[in-house]
Amino acid sequence: MRVIACWVLLAAAAAAQERYAVDWHKLEPEVLANFTALLKIDTSNPPGNETAAAKAIQAVLEREGIPCKLFALDPARANLVARIKGSGAKRPLLLMGHTDVVGVQREKWSFDPFAAINKNGVIYARGSRDDKPHVVAGMMTLLLLKRMNVKLDRDVIFLAEAGEEGTSTYGIDYMVKEHWPEIDAEFAMAEGGSIVERSGKPHYVSIATTEKSPQRTRLVAHGPAGHASRPEMANAVVHLAAAVERAGNWQTPMRLNETTRVYFQRLAEISPPALAARYRDILNPAKAAEVDKYFRKNEAGHYSILRTSVVPTIVNIGFRSNVIPSEGEAMLDIRALPDEDMTKFVAELRKVINDPAIEVIPPKSSARPVAAPSRIDTEMFRVLEEVGQRMFHVPTLPNMMTGATDNAQLRAKGVQAYGTGPIVSPEEGPLGGAHTDDEHIPVRALMGLMEYQWNAVIGVAAAK
Ligand SMILES: [Zn+2]
Known part of the structure; x- marks a missing residue:
């Protein structure tokens, strides 16, 4: 029964996607014009200056009759919200992208990082991956929904x-604290995933369903x-050197959750035999320890998603070559599994360090809220x-990110948030x-991301 219901639903979603087909080739110049305009606005954080980006987006959307609201705690750092109304039969879908970018070391760049140079079909700019593709995809999706007058079962919020x-x-x-009703949604799509290629062909779609939680400990x-x-x-x-060595070399206990279990199962199904065997063995309690050892040496990403990880990043002690200092400290960048009990984990860490001269000080609160996948x-x-x-004839693998994103805040509010992303090749x-x-x-x-996101929005939000 459930299988039939599911099939009917997906067939309806596919039909909707055909009904709202887009000529992507024709749309490409417009996407690139908007993308390039965004990349040319220097939103390096700090200081951010995101208001400049928000106003540019507002101008494009309002020209076509899509009203925008700007919300700013600091006038220079506005957030923009726009909404296409649906019938209200279902709860909203939120599309999210961040307008700020990390800073640059200009002397290390071959191009002006804010000129958005297009060289042989490749655009070079800060923010060209992280995260202006999601910003332009959100903008374009709203424009298309409006132009094509798509009948929606749910609001689509950007x-x-x-x-x-x-x-x-x-x-x-x-936004969560002061303006939650503006962005409250059942589902969200934001950064964190990718369309993974191998040997020039799509291999799988990676969707981030959860992420590790930063717990910086001194x-x-x-x-x-x-x-x-x-x-x-x-x-x-x-004493500090010994403690750092013990913490850094501690092989913390490994465990799987629903996301990582399904991830390895599906990865095994599409991998060549030797790799497939390894990914299957990590799911087998009798063989997992050996594979875990292999990951530790060879695949840091896979090692990390199996555990709460402990990585020393800063050591700060001493001030004169001929003085024994009385105090110093080290930073451990602990990244916890979503269901980790940090009180117990820190107690274990104290046992591993096993030195009364060392104080272990966990953070008062984590940088981002911890939420279920x-x-x-x-x-x-x-x-x-x-x-x-x-689109690609490949499976979708749920993924746990080792890094942290603003999806954490959405998940903590009960939104089912999924990380998507552009095509990524191994190189x-x-x-x-x-x-x-x-x-x-x-x-x-x-x-690729534009088209993928459009199809997903139509599939989940268009009236069937
Ligand atoms: Zn980002």
């Missing part, structure tokens, strides 16, 4: 948010100060699977070059 790169106070936190060492000519057993430098049995996820299959690295020098995106990778 949020171009400020402050994602480390200053959520101005962006998602502000180790503080105490000891007697002294003259460095006299060795001292209680030397804080020695978004489900993979929802209408939205099924539509994403269907679109991936129809561009696992994050497609986000935050790197010479950040760039092939036009076809951008257009």
Whole structure:
């Protein structure tokens, strides 16, 4: 019964996508004009200046009769919200992209990072991957919904948010706290996923359904100060170094959740035999330990999604070569699984360090709220699977991000939030070059996201 209902639903979604077919080739110049205009606005955070981007988007949308609202905690850092109304039969769908970008070291770039140079069909600019593709996709989706007068079962909301790169106070936190009704939705699509290629062909669609939670923890060492000519057993430098070594080499317990289990199952199904065996074995309690060991040496990303990870990043101790310092500290960038009990985890960490001279100080609160993973049995996820299959003939793999995004705040409010993204080929690295020098995106990778998102929006929001 459930299977039939599901099939009917997907068939209806596919029919809607055919009804609202778009000539992407014809639309490409307009997408590129809007994308390029956004990339040329320097929204490096800090300071952000996202209002300039919000106003540019507002001008484009309002020219075609789509009203926009700007919400700003700081006048220079506005968030933009626009909405296409549906019948209200279903709860809204939110499309989100962040307008701020990380800063650049200009001398390391081969091009002006804010000129949006198009060289042989590849656009070079800060924000060309992270995250202006989602901003332009959200804009264009609203324009198309309006132009084609699409009948909707649910509102489609577009949020171009400020402050994602480390200053959520101005962006998602502000919107959640002060303007929640403006963006309240059943489903959301934002950054975090990708259309993964291998040997020039689509391999699978990666949809982020959850992410690890940053829990930055300090180790503080105490000891007697002294003259460095006299060795001292209680030397804080020695104690801190040993603690960092133990924490950094601690192989924390591995465990799977629904997202990672389905991820490895499906990855095994599309991998060559040797790799497939490894991905199947990680699901087999009798063989998992050995594969985990392999991941630890060879596949940091897979090792990380199986556990709460502990990575020392800063050590700060000592000030004179001939003085034994009495205090110093190290930073551990702990990234917790969504269901981790941090009190228990920190107690375990103290046991691993096993040194009364070392204080372990967990953060007062995590940088982003901790939330349950978004489900993979929802209408939205099924539509994403269907679109991936129809457009690229590949499966959809749910993924746990090792990094953190503003999807965490949405999930904490009960939104089923899914991370999508442009086409990524292996030579561009696992994050497609986000935050790197010479950040760039092939036009076809951008257009791939546009078309994918449009089909998903129609599939989940258009009246059947
Ligand atoms: Zn981003």
